[in-house]
Amino acid sequence: MRRIALAAVAASGLTVMLAGTALSDETDWGAYEVGDKRSGYTYAATETRSIQDDDFENPAMLWVDTGQELWDTVEGEAGKACASCHDDAAVSMAEVGAIYPVYYEPRGKLINIEQRINLCRTENMKAKAWKWESRELLSMTAFVRNQARGRPVAVKIDGPAAPFYEKGKEFYYQRRGQLDMACKNCHEDNAGNMIRANLLSQGQSNGFPTYRLKWQKVGSLHRRFRGCNSQVRATPYKAGSDEYVNLELFLADRGRGLPVETPAVRN
Amino acid sequence: MVAWQSLGVLRALICGAGIAALFATGAAAEEFVAFKIVDNESIAKSLTGKPGDPARGREVAINRKQGNCLACHKLPIPEQPFHGEIGPDLSTAGSTYSAGELRLRIVNPKIVNPDTFMPAFYRPFGLHRVSKDFQGKTILTAEQVEDVVAYLTTLK
Numbered sequence: 001m002r003r004i005a006l007a008a009v010a011a012s013g014l015t016v017m018l019a020g021t022a023l024s025d026e027t028d029w030g031a032y033e034v035g036d037k038r039s040g041y042t043y044a045a046t047e048t049r050s051i052q053d054d055d056f057e058n059p060a061m062l063w064v065d066t067g068q069e070l071w072d073t074v075e076g077e078a079g080k081a082c083a084s085c086h087d088d089a090a091v092s093m094a095e096v097g098a099i100y101p102v103y104y105e106p107r108g109k110l111i112n113i114e115q116r117i118n119l120c121r122t123e124n125m126k127a128k129a130w131k132w133e134s135r136e137l138l139s140m141t142a143f144v145r146n147q148a149r150g151r152p153v154a155v156k157i158d159g160p161a162a163p164f165y166e167k168g169k170e171f172y173y174q175r176r177g178q179l180d181m182a183c184k185n186c187h188e189d190n191a192g193n194m195i196r197a198n199l200l201s202q203g204q205s206n207g208f209p210t211y212r213l214k215w216q217k218v219g220s221l222h223r224r225f226r227g228c229n230s231q232v233r234a235t236p237y238k239a240g241s242d243e244y245v246n247l248e249l250f251l252a253d254r255g256r257g258l259p260v261e262t263p264a265v266r267n
Numbered sequence: 268m269v270a271w272q273s274l275g276v277l278r279a280l281i282c283g284a285g286i287a288a289l290f291a292t293g294a295a296a297e298e299f300v301a302f303k304i305v306d307n308e309s310i311a312k313s314l315t316g317k318p319g320d321p322a323r324g325r326e327v328a329i330n331r332k333q334g335n336c337l338a339c340h341k342l343p344i345p346e347q348p349f350h351g352e353i354g355p356d357l358s359t360a361g362s363t364y365s366a367g368e369l370r371l372r373i374v375n376p377k378i379v380n381p382d383t384f385m386p387a388f389y390r391p392f393g394l395h396r397v398s399k400d401f402q403g404k405t406i407l408t409a410e411q412v413e414d415v416v417a418y419l420t421t422l423k
Contacts, residue, residue, distance in 0.1 A: 178401040196338040197349040
């Protein structure tokens with residue numbers, strides 16, 4: 001149902017464009033625009049958007065389908081599958097994609113969806129953790145987050161999450177690398193501007209894991225962070241590092257209200 | 268290294284001492300040339316003591332691994348398809364600014380505007396988490412800075 005709803009929104013955006021209205025500022029982006037927040041979808045090329053709009057054309061749906069299979073696959077010494085505990089993902093995982101990362105009491109810090117999945121594997125299934133950026137972890141993350149597609153991002157940044165949110169924010173505004181640039185230089189101050197051949201978006205995270213045409217595969221948000229860090233000639237952090245999970249919370253809040261779009265397609 | 272983080276200290280060192288300091292380590296080590304900033308507005312003297320080559324400067328401005336000025340600026344370089352929209356159009360930069368003013372804006376535009384997006388092309392310190400390959404190195408060599416200055420002065 002939700003899939004259909006988002007596609008319809010996209011189609012109406014397209015109609016407006018075809019009717020001759022100027023692109024970007026005057027286009028009605030429907031759910032992809034909330035106040036001054038705009039999904040990367042609204043900056044993507046028309047062809048890229050149409051790939052995302054059609055689940056049969058969207059190559060990322062292969063990862064979601066793999067995730068669905070893994071959901072029901074028994075693995076590990078406990079003899080359990082995800083479904084053994086969580087049953088129907090459409091019900092049990094309806095919100096997760098919109099509210100993660102969350103504060104996780106036993107560790108005294110934030111965890112994101114990838115880390116929650118691996119906690120379930122190691123602790124509840126007695127199975128091995130999946131490697132970051134492996135087909136399995138990307139597929140399961142995409143599958144879980146896809147259950148929340150269309151839901152507005154609504155993370156919790158108060159209470160015990162507050163200090164981690166603050167660290168994420170600090171990261172976002174910290175200049176780094178030989179080029180001495182912060183996330184905000186590109187995505188806050190220059191969204192909508194061309195940086196040579198690339199149109200800068202607001203750098204929103206609501207579509208991850210995302211199929212990137214440049215990658216020719218699905219990639220995690222932390223892979224994107226590493227790319228943006230390397231671009232400015234800075235040493236990236238490890239995928240799954242506390243620094244990136246904190247940044248993930250800050251970004252989610254920055255895009256609060258945008259619909260979860262997983263799996264998105266981007267240039 | 269810590270002391271270099273402060274722009275004040277940095278300026279004092281550059282303006283006062285006039286010594287050349289060694290920053291880079293390893294094979295690609297290049298001497299960091301000291302220079303003098305006049306009234307926070309310009310660096311009057313050539314970093315190499317020689318005038319740059321405008322044709323080479325044009326190449327540096329295009330090259331994505333060197334100046335990549337086109338990432339952010341429009342320049343009269345019609346054969347290159349993509350010109351950025353981040354900074355001002357530089358098509359007449361040579362009539363707006365003197366060579367010394369251009370040199371300062373390339374060496375370290377943060378002296379003119381600390382909040383600017385534009386990188387300092389000749390400042391190998393005061394940076395955070397620079398990746399290994401670029402540590403202690405400037406984005407452009409002193410010679411490349413002079414070439415770009417020479418190129419921009421031709422834009423009238």
